[in-house]
Amino acid sequence: MKILIADDDPISSKILQKNLENWDYETVLARSGPSAWQALQDESLRLAILDWMMPGMDGVEVCRKIRRRKKYKYTYIILLSAKDRTPDIIAGLSSGADDYMTKPVNFLELKARLKAGRRIIDLEDKLLFIQNQLKDLASRDSLTRIWNRAEITRFLSEELERGRREKKFTSVIMLDVDHFKKINDFYGHSIGDQALLQVVSRLRRKVRRSDKMGRYGGDEIIVILPNCGQAEVKNVGERLRLAVGGRRIRTELDAVPITISAGCATSDLQQATSPEALIKTADKALLKAKEQGRNCVIVSGEARQRAREKENA
Amino acid sequence: MPDLIDLDKLQPIDFDEVLNRIGGDSSFLMELLTIYFQEFDDKKHLLEEAIASQDYIQVCELGHSLKGSSANLGLARLQRVALSLEIAGREKRIRPAQEAIRALEAEVQTLKTFLAKNTLP
Numbered sequence: 199m200k201i202l203i204a205d206d207d208p209i210s211s212k213i214l215q216k217n218l219e220n221w222d223y224e225t226v227l228a229r230s231g232p233s234a235w236q237a238l239q240d241e242s243l244r245l246a247i248l249d250w251m252m253p254g255m256d257g258v259e260v261c262r263k264i265r266r267r268k269k270y271k272y273t274y275i276i277l278l279s280a281k282d283r284t285p286d287i288i289a290g291l292s293s294g295a296d297d298y299m300t301k302p303v304n305f306l307e308l309k310a311r312l313k314a315g316r317r318i319i320d321l322e323d324k325l326l327f328i329q330n331q332l333k334d335l336a337s338r339d340s341l342t343r344i345w346n347r348a349e350i351t352r353f354l355s356e357e358l359e360r361g362r363r364e365k366k367f368t369s370v371i372m373l374d375v376d377h378f379k380k381i382n383d384f385y386g387h388s389i390g391d392q393a394l395l396q397v398v399s400r401l402r403r404k405v406r407r408s409d410k411m412g413r414y415g416g417d418e419i420i421v422i423l424p425n426c427g428q429a430e431v432k433n434v435g436e437r438l439r440l441a442v443g444g445r446r447i448r449t450e451l452d453a454v455p456i457t458i459s460a461g462c463a464t465s466d467l468q469q470a471t472s473p474e475a476l477i478k479t480a481d482k483a484l485l486k487a488k489e490q491g492r493n494c495v496i497v498s499g500e501a502r503q504r505a506r507e508k509e510n511a
Numbered sequence: 512m513p514d515l516i517d518l519d520k521l522q523p524i525d526f527d528e529v530l531n532r533i534g535g536d537s538s539f540l541m542e543l544l545t546i547y548f549q550e551f552d553d554k555k556h557l558l559e560e561a562i563a564s565q566d567y568i569q570v571c572e573l574g575h576s577l578k579g580s581s582a583n584l585g586l587a588r589l590q591r592v593a594l595s596l597e598i599a600g601r602e603k604r605i606r607p608a609q610e611a612i613r614a615l616e617a618e619v620q621t622l623k624t625f626l627a628k629n630t631l632p
Contacts, residue, residue, distance in 0.1 A: 208546050209580040213533055220534065251575065280579060302582050305532060 199316065200224045200242055204234035204257065205249040205278070210301065214247060217305050221312075231255025235263060241271060244319050245312065250279035250290065258293040265294035272322045274315035278303065339413040341391055342398045350412025350420055354473040357424045361465055368471075369431035371421040372480035373438065373460035376492040378417040385451055390417075392449040393456060397442050404441045405434070420477070428497060431462045435495035443493055457493035459484060464499075521587045523622040529585030540584075544626070547584055551577070551619055558596075558612055562605065570608050571600030577615070589618045 201223045205211040208229075215225045226243060228234035231254040237243060238260070246264075248257035255263075257277050264273050277295035279286065290298045296318070297311055337349035345353065354370065361368040375381070375397060382390035394417060405411055405421055414420045421438070423431060439458055446453035461483025465471040483498040490496065533539055554573050561569035574597030581590040596611035 207576060207579050207583070208550060209543055210583045212543060212546065213583060216533065216536075216539060280582075301579065302532065305534075 199245065200226060200240075201312075202226045202228060202234060202237050202243050202246040202248075204228040204231070204237075204246065204252060204260065206230060206252050207249070210249070210303075214303070217308070221309060223312075229253075231257070231260050234260050238264060238273065243273065244271060245274050245276075245315055247276045247278060248295070250277055250281065258290060258295075261290075261294040271326070272319065274318055276308075276311060276315065342395060342413050344398055344402075344419075345410060345412035347412060347414050350410060350414070350422065351473055351477075353410050353412075354422050354476070357422055358465055358471055358473060358476070361424065362467075362470060365467060366425045367427040367467065368465045368476075369423040369426040369428070369434075369462060370464075370476050370480045371423065371431060371435050371438065371460050371462050372414065372477065372484045373419050373421070373435075373458045374484065375417040375442075376457045376459055376488075381454060381456070385449070385454070389449045389451055389454075393447050393454055396447045396449070397456065397458065400441045401438055404437050409434075414477075420480075426464075428462075428464045428500065428503070431464055432495060432497045432500070435460045435462050435497070439493065439495055459487040459492045460495045461485065461487055462495065462497040464497075521591075523586065523588055523618070523625040525585035525587060529583075532583075532585075543584060547580060547586075548619070548623075550580060551615075555612070555616070562608055562612070565605070567600045567603045567608075569600075571597050574598075574600050574611070586622065589615065589622065592618055 199222075201218055203211055203214045203218070203225055204227075205214065206229050211227060211229070215227065218225050223245075226237050226240075228237050229252075231252045233254075234246070234248060234252070234257075235255065238246065248260055250257040252260075257279075261275055261277065264270075264275065274297075275295045276297040276299060277290045277293075278299050278301055279290060280301045281287075281290075282300040287298050296315065299308065299311065337346060338344065339346045354368070357368045360366075375394065378390065378394075381393060397417075398411070398413075398419065401411060401419065401421070406423070408424055409426075410422045412420050412422075421434075423434060426434070439460060443457035447456045461480045463476050463479035463483060465476060479498045483496040487494050487496040529540060530537065533543075554577060558570065558573050561567075561573065574593050574595075578590055578593035578597055581587075581593055592611055592614045596608060596615065599605075599608035599611055
């Protein structure tokens with residue numbers, strides 16, 4: 199484990215270094231407050247021994263700066279000082295140090311205190327890991343691992359907000375597998391799931407990195423396309439349709455011919471579009487695609503647009 | 512100023528104490544003492560400059576820092592003299608500061624002689 203030794207006294211720094219290396223720590227040395235602060239920009243440095251008295255910036259100030267920063271993992275700090283009066287110890291700990299030791303350091307004690315520090319760091323790492331896992335569980339669909347409905351809706355409202363600020367279109371594609379119910383009824387749900395997974399994997403290869411795909415429910419998949427207008431969304435929709443329907447989908451039992459239908463909708467730059475309204479519009483277009491015989495892409499408002507263009511021509 | 516007469520009762524270096532703190536490694540102790548002597552020479556120059564320009568803050572800080580490294584090596588006598596230098600700096604008194612520097616030089620000499628005569632345990 200890496201550890202910072204910030205001490206301007208070369209003797210005390212050297213002794214610390216020797217002991218810490220004997221205990222299998224990887225040491226990083228700093229001789230002043232500013233160089234300690236510089237070294238602590240490295241996120242893998244989770245343990246720090248700071249001398250109170252240092253040129254440039256003292257250990258207490260370095261502590262305060264560490265505690266003020268956001269988004270960094272926790273740094274466990276032991277403050278060293280020759281000051282052994284209670285008010286000094288209180289001031290040192292109040293600046294954000296986790297522990298306080300008076301000099302000259304008793305090394306057996308330091309070793310034990312570092313172990314306590316590592317317990318705190320391990321605990322934080324475990325908590326962060328679990329937090330990430332929970333976040334993932336709460337935001338992804340358990341079958342397909344793409345975003346779930348709540349997460350994709352949240353993402354859409356963020357994108358609509360951003361699009362409004364930046365005067366850029368946001369588009370939505372709502373798509374579903376044609377006759378998915380029949381596949382489930384005929385082959386069973388497990389094969390239906392396999393097919394859906396394959397559909398998602400084919401779709402994934404055709405969306406841009408900035409697009410987000412979520413499972414809206416059942417076999418309904420929604421794709422959010424930031425910075426994408428009506429003309430482009432049609433192209434993407436077609437690309438997705440061909441990617442899925444191009445060849446049969448292989449499952450455990452059979453190679454199943456599968457096609458999708460898609461409905462597209464694009465935000466309005468003149469007036470605010472709510473995520474619910476946009477999804478509803480895309481849903482209507484999807485319904486129209488179903489009515490027109492499936493395996494096709496319908497863009498909402500496209501017919502009106504074309505009519506207007508004809509009038510103007 | 513702390514009573515310098517007391518100094519004679521102290522050993523220039525407390526081998527047991529310092530070796531205990533560095534895991535009994537006497538060659539490492541020699542290495543540290545070499546660094547200490549180099550540091551001492553550097554700091555002595557800085558101290559002379561600081562006294563010439565009456566920079567008492569610098570005198571006080573150098574005294575503090577010498578006190579710390581002396582304590583780390585079990586150099587109780589040097590630690591005491593460095594403390595008197597720190598205090599002289601804090602109180603902005605030039606004569607005690609100059610006396611302390613001379614006393615430091617003498618103590619370093621005493622330590623070197625002591626080390627030459629006494630082999631490490």
